[in-house]
Amino acid sequence: xxxxxxxxxxxxxxxxxxxxxxxxxxxxxxxxxxxxxxxxxxxxxxxxxxxxxxxxxxxxxxxxxxxxxxxxxxxxxxxxxxxxxxxxxxxxxxxxxxxxxxxxxxxxxxxxxxxxxxxxxxxxxxxxxxxxxxxxxxxxxxxxxxxxxxxxxxxxxxxxxxxxxxxxxxxxxxxxxxxxxxxxxxxxxxxxxxxxxxxxxxxxxxxxxxxxxxxxxxxxxxxxxxxxxxxxxxxxxxxxxxxxxxxxxxxxxxxxxxxxxxxxxxxxxxxxxxxxxxxxxxxxxxxxxxxxxxxxxxxxxxxxxxxxxxxxxxxxxxxxxxxx
Amino acid sequence: xxxxxxxxxxxxxxxxxxxxxxxxxxxxxxxxxxxxxxxxxxxxxxxxxxxxxxxxxxxxxxxxxxxxxxxxxxxxxxxxxxxxxxxxxxxxxxxxxxxxxxxxxxxxxxxxxxxxxxxxxxxxxxxxxxxxxxxxxxxxxxxxx
Numbered sequence: 001x002x003x004x005x006x007x008x009x010x011x012x013x014x015x016x017x018x019x020x021x022x023x024x025x026x027x028x029x030x031x032x033x034x035x036x037x038x039x040x041x042x043x044x045x046x047x048x049x050x051x052x053x054x055x056x057x058x059x060x061x062x063x064x065x066x067x068x069x070x071x072x073x074x075x076x077x078x079x080x081x082x083x084x085x086x087x088x089x090x091x092x093x094x095x096x097x098x099x100x101x102x103x104x105x106x107x108x109x110x111x112x113x114x115x116x117x118x119x120x121x122x123x124x125x126x127x128x129x130x131x132x133x134x135x136x137x138x139x140x141x142x143x144x145x146x147x148x149x150x151x152x153x154x155x156x157x158x159x160x161x162x163x164x165x166x167x168x169x170x171x172x173x174x175x176x177x178x179x180x181x182x183x184x185x186x187x188x189x190x191x192x193x194x195x196x197x198x199x200x201x202x203x204x205x206x207x208x209x210x211x212x213x214x215x216x217x218x219x220x221x222x223x224x225x226x227x228x229x230x231x232x233x234x235x236x237x238x239x240x241x242x243x244x245x246x247x248x249x250x251x252x253x254x255x256x257x258x259x260x261x262x263x264x265x266x267x268x269x270x271x272x273x274x275x276x277x278x279x280x281x282x283x284x285x286x287x288x289x290x291x292x293x294x295x296x297x298x299x300x301x302x303x304x305x306x307x308x309x310x311x312x313x314x315x316x317x318x319x320x321x322x323x324x
Numbered sequence: 325x326x327x328x329x330x331x332x333x334x335x336x337x338x339x340x341x342x343x344x345x346x347x348x349x350x351x352x353x354x355x356x357x358x359x360x361x362x363x364x365x366x367x368x369x370x371x372x373x374x375x376x377x378x379x380x381x382x383x384x385x386x387x388x389x390x391x392x393x394x395x396x397x398x399x400x401x402x403x404x405x406x407x408x409x410x411x412x413x414x415x416x417x418x419x420x421x422x423x424x425x426x427x428x429x430x431x432x433x434x435x436x437x438x439x440x441x442x443x444x445x446x447x448x449x450x451x452x453x454x455x456x457x458x459x460x461x462x463x464x465x466x467x468x469x
Contacts, residue, residue, distance in 0.1 A: 039350045039351075039354075040346045040350045041349075042349055042352060042353075042354055042355045042356065043354055043355075043356040044354050044358070047358070286343065286346065286347065287343070289346060290342045290343055290346040291339065291342060
């Protein structure tokens with residue numbers, strides 16, 4: 001053991017934990033999503049595999065792994081292969097800086113949130129590559145929509161996060177949580193919270209902003225040509241991004257790991273953290289099965305005419321109040 | 325400018341109403357029928373294929389081979405085979421086959437039968453690999469029932 005530096009072992013263990021956390025999460029979230037969708041439509045959801053269909057996602061995952069990946073004619077093969085990896089890997093890597101509890105954090109980067117946002121914006125590139133290389137009109141239209149949507153919604157998202165960062169004076173995720181000890185930022189910055197939440201729904205391509213994959217118009221949008229585990233990686237990436245949005249919202253607005261004290265709070269704070277994350281993720285699922293998909297011009301109008309002005313005004317007011 | 329804020333307010337309000345509706349529905353009981361495990365009750369007027377009614381005295385069918393059902397059938401899908409027996413030269417039913425692939429469930433045969441020997445069954449789970457699977461022999465079905 002003397003050969004291995006302790007830092008190396010630490011990185012190894014934390015990355016294994018994070019990857020397994022993401023996989024497990026995706027499995028549980030697919031199940032929750034299908035159950036919630038079912039109950040909202042007053043049907044039971046998956047019921048066949050295991051008690052109350054609890055093993056359904058496991059079996060689905062095995063099926064996806066067993067399937068052949070089909071390469072259509074005239075595709076740009078290298079890009080076609082890179083795209084699913086690019087959708088999945090950054091989404092997982094971003095979890096490195098998430099502070100689950102005071103001591104459960106792989107790395108506390110000084111610029112944690114910038115790291116996350118930089119990796120999250122790679123998701124657009126993955127979708128664009130997937131759409132471009134598929135040699136399919138639906139994929140390309142989906143990818144183009146996704147780029148327009150993601151670039152537009154990144155602005156209000158950054159504006160809302162910036163308002164919080166003005167108050168914390170730090171980009172490190174841990175110190176953002178610690179800055180909320182007296183009061184959660186959702187109370188101080190409710191507008192920023194709303195803007196961030198709506199913009200992040202659009203960033204993760206979730207309904208009601210799921211235009212890049214709009215089933216009824218574009219079959220499956222950017223991942224039309226993908227099958228097997230390549231499709232599975234897109235799916236995992238989507239759910240990883242959902243959890244990521246939940247984690248950022250929790251860190252920035254809902255006080256991170258803070259909550260009623262539990263024994264060994266330095267570690268068990270993760271319980272409160274995950275509870276908040278899952279609440280956010282549940283509301284994303286809830287939104288998906290409530291609201292119809294917006295039209296593209298509505299999407300753009302909503303961003304440029306409502307979210308961006310509100311974000312700017314909110315930012316200015318925050319700056320003014322802090323200065324006085 | 326007032327309209328701008330009013331629109332945002334009304335939009336947000338209607339979104340909240342929508343969320344309230346769906347969360348309410350989430351906790352209401354399930355209304356779908358889990359088909360292979362649960363089955364809907366079939367209404368008595370349901371028209372499946374034909375079946376014989378059982379004569380309580382003989383335990384067999386009431387059919388006297390009058391052939392009115394065969395005559396009334398517009399699709400010509402009922403075929404009856406019989407033999408003649410005894411001094412009274414009575415017709416004895418040998419087979420009564422309904423070609424369900426051609427039947428349109430019009431019910432003229434059931435109306436024509438004055439003895440009430442045939443009726444519609446409640447059978448709706450019909451599946452087969454060949455056309456011949458839907459030539460139902462009512463005599464054999466009555467024996468099995």
